[in-house]
Amino acid sequence: MTLSETQRDRIAATLAGIACEAGEILRAHHGGDCPHVIKPDGSPSSVADLQAEQLILSALAQACPGIPVVAEETCHNVPPADLFFLVDPLDGTRDFLAGNPEYSVNIGLVEGNRPVAAALAAPGVARVWFAGTSAFEAPIRAGRVEAAHPIHARQAPPAGLVALVSRRHGDSETEACLAGLPIESRRGAASALKFCLIASGEADIYVRCGPTMEWDTAAGDHVLTVAGGCVVAPTGRPMVYGRHALSYRNGPFAALGDPAYLDRLDLPDRGPLMRPQGEVLAELHPAVNPEPSPR
Template sequence: MNYSELTPIMRRLALEAGDKIMEIYNSDDFDVRAKSDESPVTAADEAADALISAGLREAFPDVALVTEEQADSHDTEALTFLIVDPLDGTKEFVNRRGDFTVNIALVEDGVPTRGVVYAPARERMFYTDSVGVAVEETGPFDKDTPGETTPIKVGEPDNEALMVVASKSHRDEATDAYINKYAVKDMTSAGSSLKFCLVATGEADLYPRLGRTMEWDTAAGHAVLNGAGGRVVRFDDHSALAYGKVGFANPFFIAYAPGVELKEG
């Protein structure tokens, strides 16, 4: 994979998809339907998926593509693949809360090595550059010419005063019970893959997820966090969270800045 080619293409497609999403988000009304797993889907999911998929297939025809909105891609078996969630945080989108993202990532040998997370309503964009360093680009965004970027790095956590981020739409008692094992200075809620990015920038130290997620939900944010020096491990045994699993479903996991003294579940 030519990373120097991949990075600008992922970035541009994320911005183009973000424009499509915001057109629908800012409209007076939009339809919400339920998929077979009862999760919501909108025209914004489908329009963004069509745009991103077409762009990736044109640029990288020999690389497998897995995307949430195309069920036939969920049987893919490959060591190297691109993986897309065209609109992560559909519940945030439907409720007009703004915490939704466009996620595009490259997975190689079970590891997300490159990714972009774009939050169009928040006007924040994070991605890995051609050498794998995580950066945040400052808007306004031009699709063809990247703006000013700042390398991002996880913070140095104080285990007596941790900053924790948790899911806005999927918070439960089990998550709260686990968080209560730590000495928490402050806790915030965020939607979608933005939680990974808040750990990557040092705005949070710890993000535990005790709930169902799929690899397309997490790969791009995981890549950004990797590029900022962070880690993502399984909740049960603290081994690295791997990708390319049959069915692409994740176990519970913990994303964190090294230095956090992880507690047992």
């Protein structure tokens, strides 16, 4: 099945509404003593995560019946299909529990191995981004999407790049990668919100060498890519999605507003299984052909 441009745009708008509804659940818990547990991987899972995920699963089943959903909390081991959703009901749970408003709801629809429609709501800062064939941002008011406007990533400023850096996940490999680029300043930001700040032209680069999952990145990847930027794996290829055999784990990646800096990236190699991600998918699922390099 190949979705038409009209279908992609319609689904993206629907996902934006669902993400904002889920965001209202998160806002109701934010700033309080939200009950949570620590999962075996060391990450927290809260009542807010679970309630938001249940709303999203129910809404997707009604809006897009028959399309499987891979979601972080309750259905993270569902195998992919030709068309499937990747959902993170609360990206940035640690920051959320600490009172940071930069958490997000991420919903991406993947066709083949790339997202084709997505929404990312950041209820704590009252902003939502969504993209089908075009990328948009809108304010959130009372859990609803207000008038949206188109967005586009900016060209790299002559003075140097503004890098978005994680407040909780710094590492030496990320620092080494940034050291090879003309970074003018750094700005701390949490969650997948970083992809969308670049898509809106407010920053230029986000490098992540530490562990992430596909539901962390799919929505932001699509918004930024449609806005004119790119999200790439170590060889400069686009990220690919649906790697069930790898438990949906990502390798290192970089999100860029200006693809002109692709050739200056030096992301670390994770060995044969992660070099490059597209080849991994082809090896595990020979019928899927990764997209060509944007270089």
